[in-house]
């Protein structure tokens with residue numbers, strides 16, 4: 001009995017240490033039976049309790065960065081993400097039964113204004129944040145274009161793809177390896193290239 005209690009205490013303290021060492025995981029809600037090994041979550045200027053939600057039976061790794069106090073990333077059930085970079089100020093929503101291969105980058109905003117007059121202080125402000133150990137704190141996001149990224153159920157995104165702001169990738173769609181997705185991808189199509197264009201339609205009997 002004592003041995004059993006000691007074993008339970010050991011397992012508990014191990015898990016607790018893991019959580020304590022990466023406090024940013026406190027911003028994550030994860031449902032049962034999901035694996036989140038190798039997941040780095042960085043919330044630069046937190047203003048709420050939770051930023052990221054993952055459903056059940058998923059396998060998720062990668063770097064997830066919230067640049068401002070806003071934004072939310074939602075990932076469904078039975079979904080796989082094999083690493084990569086997800087940068088959010090608005091929203092990234094990934095459905096159920098989705099596969100996202102290694103090396104993919106999702107950014108839901110332009111990072112800087114297209115006008116020099118509106119981005120001229122960006123470096124100075126960024127450096128000030130770094131100097132004060134408050135990364136991103138002084139950056140002005142007012143004139144940065146942004147748009148939620150959505151990946152619908154059953155989509156498959158090949159390795160080393162880039163998905164830009166405001167894009168919706170349709171249900172069951174396939175994005176060929178190395179593509180840059182700048183426009184919406186219709187359901188049950190295969191797209192590829194830079195910028196990604198339709199290569200094939202997936203007929204109903206091949207879904």
Ligand SMILES: CC(C)(COP(=O)(O)OP(=O)(O)OC[C@H]1O[C@@H](n2cnc3c(N)ncnc32)[C@H](O)[C@@H]1OP(=O)(O)O)[C@@H](O)C(=O)NCCC(=O)NCCS
Pocket residue numbers: 099100101102157158159174175176177178179190192193199
């Ligand atoms: C998209 C994909 C699934 C298509 O496979 P496929 O049906 O066997 O396709 P094919 O090789 O017959 O190519 C079909 C067409 O798509 C084009 N194509 C294939 N891969 C492409 C790519 N990565 N980018 C741009 N075009 C591509 C081919 O040039 C060909 O064009 P054509 O019809 O004008 O000749 C495959 O190319 C791919 O990218 N797989 C991803 C693999 C991956 O990411 N694995 C990681 C583990 S999940």
